[in-house]
Amino acid sequence: MSGLVxxxxxxxxxxxxPGIFPFIxxxxxxxxxxxxxxxxxxxxxxLVELRLGxxxxxxxxxxxxxxxxxxxxxxxxxxxxxxxxLGKLMGDGLVTCRQDTHRRKRRLLQPDxxxxxxxxxTDLIVDEAEAACQDWRAGREVPVSAAMMALTTRAISRxxxxxxxxxxxxxxxRDCLTVIVRGLFVRTIAPVDGLFRIxxxxxxxxxxxxxxxxxxxxxxxxERGGSAPRDDVLGTLLEAGREDGTPSLTAQEVHDxxxxxxxxxxxxxxxxxxxxxxxxxxxPETEGRLHAEVDxxxxxxARPGPDDLPRxxxxxSVISExxxxxxxxxxxxxxxTRDTELAGRRLPRGATVLYxxxxxxxxxxxxxxxxxxxxxxxxxxxxxxxxxxxTMPFSAGSRKCLGDAFSMAETTLALATIAGRWRLHHLPxxxxxxxxxxxxxxxxxxxxxxxxxxxxxxxxxxxxxxPGPHRAGGDNADHA
Numbered sequence: 001m002s003g004l005v006x007x008x009x010x011x012x013x014x015x016x017x018p019g020i021f022p023f024i025x026x027x028x029x030x031x032x033x034x035x036x037x038x039x040x041x042x043x044x045x046x047l048v049e050l051r052l053g054x055x056x057x058x059x060x061x062x063x064x065x066x067x068x069x070x071x072x073x074x075x076x077x078x079x080x081x082x083x084x085x086l087g088k089l090m091g092d093g094l095v096t097c098r099q100d101t102h103r104r105k106r107r108l109l110q111p112d113x114x115x116x117x118x119x120x121x122t123d124l125i126v127d128e129a130e131a132a133c134q135d136w137r138a139g140r141e142v143p144v145s146a147a148m149m150a151l152t153t154r155a156i157s158r159x160x161x162x163x164x165x166x167x168x169x170x171x172x173x174r175d176c177l178t179v180i181v182r183g184l185f186v187r188t189i190a191p192v193d194g195l196f197r198i199x200x201x202x203x204x205x206x207x208x209x210x211x212x213x214x215x216x217x218x219x220x221x222x223e224r225g226g227s228a229p230r231d232d233v234l235g236t237l238l239e240a241g242r243e244d245g246t247p248s249l250t251a252q253e254v255h256d257x258x259x260x261x262x263x264x265x266x267x268x269x270x271x272x273x274x275x276x277x278x279x280x281x282x283x284p285e286t287e288g289r290l291h292a293e294v295d296x297x298x299x300x301x302a303r304p305g306p307d308d309l310p311r312x313x314x315x316x317s318v319i320s321e322x323x324x325x326x327x328x329x330x331x332x333x334x335x336x337t338r339d340t341e342l343a344g345r346r347l348p349r350g351a352t353v354l355y356x357x358x359x360x361x362x363x364x365x366x367x368x369x370x371x372x373x374x375x376x377x378x379x380x381x382x383x384x385x386x387x388x389x390x391t392m393p394f395s396a397g398s399r400k401c402l403g404d405a406f407s408m409a410e411t412t413l414a415l416a417t418i419a420g421r422w423r424l425h426h427l428p429x430x431x432x433x434x435x436x437x438x439x440x441x442x443x444x445x446x447x448x449x450x451x452x453x454x455x456x457x458x459x460x461x462x463x464x465x466x467p468g469p470h471r472a473g474g475d476n477a478d479h480a
Contacts, residue, residue: 012065012343015045025051031186034330034440038359047343052081057333057352058342059359063366063390065343066355070397073099075340078399080333080352082438085187089180089210091252093260094402099337106402108240108249109257112159112233115405119306121159125410126303128155129417136422136449144277144424144445148270148414149174155410156265160233160258164220173216173262179209181267184438217258221251234258261403268328269407271441273414275326276318277424278445279373286375287423290318291452294420304416309409315419316412317375323393325373330358330440332395357392358440366390423450 017026017040029037038059041048046062057080060066069076077099087096094105111117132151136142153174157165165173183206187196196203221234229235237254249257280287293314298304304312336351347353362370366387367377377383383391394401401407424447434440 010064012047012062013045014047014343014345015049017041017044017048017050017059025053027052030331035358035362035434038331038356039362041359042363045343047345052352055081055352057081057354058345058347060342060353060355061359062343063360063363063386066360066392067389067396068342069334069353069355070392070395070399073102073397073399075337076334076353077337079335080354081187082184082331082333083335085184089184090260090263091256093256095260095264099399102399105257106398109233109236109261109402112236113403113406118309118405118409121155121406121409122304122306122309122413124158125155125413126417128152128158129414130303132414133418133422133449138449138451140449141427141446142424142449144447145270145274145443146174148273149177149266151273151414152266152270152410153177156262158232159265159406160261161220162230162232162234164223164234165216169216172212174266176209176213176216177263177266178443179205180213180263181437181439183209213262214255214259217255217262221254221258233261264401265403265407267439269411271326271328271439271443272319272322272407272411274442274445275328276322276411276415277418277447278426278442279322279325280318280419281424281426281447283373286318286373289314290375290415290419291423294416297416298420303420304413308416309412312412312416313379314375315416316408317378319408319411319415320378320391321373321375324361324367324377324391325371326434326441327357327361327393328439328441329393329395331356360390360392363390419452421452423452424448425450 019026019029026037041050041059042061046060046065048059048061050057050059060069078096079098083096090096092101094102094109097105128151131154132147133142150170153170154165157170157173183202186202196206224230224234224238229239234254237249237257240248280290293312297308297311332355334353334355336347336349336353338349340347342353361367364370367390377387394404394407426447430446434442437443
């Protein structure tokens with residue numbers, strides 16, 4: 001029987017987080033020990049008050065309350081310290097725009113990311129996965145984090161801009177993103193503007209990275225001007241509304257959409273792949289089952305194709321469990337647009353509300369032994385309705401991630417492609433802690449590599465066939 005109780009039948013608890021530090025309040029705890037701090041909050045209530053800088057905020061600790069927030073974007077709109085900072089970086093793109101303009105923007109971009117379009121991206125993804133590991137050599141140390149960032153940067157830039165970014169520019173984008181995601185986190189947990197106007201080396205690096213990212217996108221758009229339409233996202237944006245000869249988007253809107261999709265399409269999938277390889281190396285039985293499936297599905301072929309994606313069931317389960325175990329998107333904010341009530345607590349207009357997929361995914365009441373890496377949780381028929389509902393690596397409701405299907409396909413195909421060729425091992429004595437930033441994951445993972453011989457399909461291989469695409473947390477999507 002599900003442990004979730006309808007709101008009308010439940011008495012919610014409201015508390016206050018302990019350990020407030022002067023001036024930046026709970027920001028120190030979030031910066032120093034973010035995961036432990038998050039996991040400590042449910043003991044204080046289903047809704048917990050804390051402080052971010054001088055501001056009050058409320059952390060939502062129960063999945064049903066999180067769904068209440070996410071399914072009512074008119075009341076709990078994008079906003080708060082995180083989106084205030086992202087808005088300065090992304091402009092009025094799909095991620096940061098207010099609810100009243102979101103539907104129009106999403107409908108414009110949705111066709112390029114529908115599941116039916118994923119097949120056309122298969123070769124692109126596999127090409128970039130092969131390129132990411134083509135220079136690896138047996139017994140050598142390989143920079144896994146950097147390789148995965150290069151892979152996802154190239155993949156999403158080709159979806160957005162075809163082949164507009166050369167290798168040097170792609171490397172610049174990757175390096176800029178590394179600086180930006182770290183700077184955004186600090187600006188979120190300590191939302192005091194004066195701190196970031198001081199010309200410290202870190203603040204100067206952040207400003208330079210932001211300026212360079214915008215310059216790269218502006219150049220790509222300018223180079224497309226006057227050329228024939230191309231079948232990519234930039235082409236979709238430039239052709240929007242041209243039936244009457246007048247584009248429906250301003251140049252700034254086109255720019256904001258591309259910056260948004262580039263920023264959101266690189267870091268999170270790269271961290272997911274990095275963490276997947278790190279976790280597999282510590283769980284040889286799981287790694288062996290993954291390799292057996294890849295060998296069986298490919299059946300001697302060098303690379304997966306569009307028809308193989310539905311058959312990579314265990315591989316996809318590894319990705320789903322990585323997203324549960326180590327959520328790249330780990331902390332998000334909303335802001336109330338009017339006076340409202342949540343968990344029986346009156347919240348004023350303009351109140352900051354937070355939720356954490358990491359916290360939800362590590363609840364022992366929902367996931368037994370939550371620290372254990374267990375892809376079998378996500379095999380067909382295994383996850384309970386409660387677990388599916390509590391798992392939201394791509395959020396939920398009408399603001400659910402536009403690229404969820406693409407991201408799942410990208411990471412599944414990339415994992416299968418690389419795992420078909422290489423086995424990775426941890427190096428002794430290396431620091432492999434997860435680094436808190438606007439996303440969460442290992443940003444400097446280096447491993448050693450061992451080539452795998454390709455085998456034809458084993459007679460004992462167990463391939464699980466499932467009808468249609470399988471997604472982590474797949475029953476709570478609203479693709480409006």
